[in-house]
Amino acid sequence: MALVTGEVYRCGQCGCEITVTQGAAPGRGGEQNPTCCSGHPMTKVR
Ligand SMILES: [Zn+2]
Secondary structure (H helix, E strand, C coil): CCCCCCCEEEECCCCCEEECCCCCCCCCCCCCCCECCCCCEEEECC
């Protein structure tokens, strides 16, 4: 799952959210879900 500009990810444990402002280029990482500042895995909201 590559990061795409405009997607929103939320941490299910501490509730913080991030918005992707710059998508990852293909083959240059960004294929894994991001983690919050506490290291929790984040899930895509939209
Ligand atoms: Zn968290």
